[in-house]
Amino acid sequence: KQEVTQIPAALSVPEGENLVLNCSFTDSAIYNLQWFRQDPGKGLTSLLLIQSSQREQTSGRLNASLDKSSGRSTLYIAASQPGDSATYLCAGLYRNKLVFGAGTILRVKS
Amino acid sequence: EPEVTQTPSHQVTQMGQEVILRCVPISNHLYFYWYRQILGQKVEFLVSFYNNEISEKSEIFDDQFSVERPDGSNFTLKIRSTKLEDSAMYFCASSEVQGLPHEQFFGPGTRLTVL
Numbered sequence: 001k002q003e004v005t006q007i008p009a010a011l012s013v014p015e016g017e018n019l020v021l022n023c024s025f026t027d028s029a030i031y032n033l034q035w036f037r038q039d040p041g042k043g044l045t046s047l048l049l050i051q052s053s054q055r056e057q058t059s060g061r062l063n064a065s066l067d068k069s070s071g072r073s074t075l076y077i078a079a080s081q082p083g084d085s086a087t088y089l090c091a092g093l094y095r096n097k098l099v100f101g102a103g104t105i106l107r108v109k110s
Numbered sequence: 111e112p113e114v115t116q117t118p119s120h121q122v123t124q125m126g127q128e129v130i131l132r133c134v135p136i137s138n139h140l141y142f143y144w145y146r147q148i149l150g151q152k153v154e155f156l157v158s159f160y161n162n163e164i165s166e167k168s169e170i171f172d173d174q175f176s177v178e179r180p181d182g183s184n185f186t187l188k189i190r191s192t193k194l195e196d197s198a199m200y201f202c203a204s205s206e207v208q209g210l211p212h213e214q215f216f217g218p219g220t221r222l223t224v225l
Binding site: 032036043049092096097101 | 119141143145151152153154155158159165166170201203213214215216217218219221
């Protein structure tokens with residue numbers, strides 16, 4: 001069964017810190033891996049997509065890496081800001097479906 | 111920037127009633143999806159749809175659920191006889207066939223409350 005796990009479940013950091021969110025997946029036959037942001041009661045905003053042939057992707061202060069052989073992905077957020085506070089979800093694409101992790105709830109304190 | 115839209119934003123219904131959730135995918139996208147998120151739980155895949163037919167569905171997507179693309183712009187999810195456990199946020203998503211491989215773009219969701 002395809003499962004995605006995210007660690008930690010919650011994280012609280014002071015403003016300005018660099019931080020790493022972790023994602024692991026049991027089935028390495030993913031087509032790509034997407035990182036999303038979800039604000040409370042809201043939809044999913046796509047942050048980064050890493051194709052299975054890629055090792056990393058960058059967008060602004062965000063950098064995501066993918067290691068298919070070990071079944072891991074990380075999301076690195078540089079110089080965190082209070083506006084980064086949200087739930088971060090990773091999801092692996094298997095054929096026609098995304099399989100989601102439970103998310104990491106991030107709080108950045110000012 | 112093009113976006114996926116969903117209506118209504120919140121739907122309240124009585125157990126046993128039929129509901130139809132509506133989505134307008136991004137106009138040049140050809141793959142369409144429904145996901146749901148029960149409060150406090152993971153986002154779960156329900157169904158994917160391409161070329162006017164279901165391409166994959168999950169165990170959740172039983173005979174009570176159906177999808178339809180009634181015209182060139184709308185994509186709907188119908189629940190025939192709602193149960194209390196159908197209460198959840200339902201997300202529609204769409205993706206292109208070409209270009210970025212299957213990056214899925216999500217709508218804002220419809221919160222379904224079954225009483």
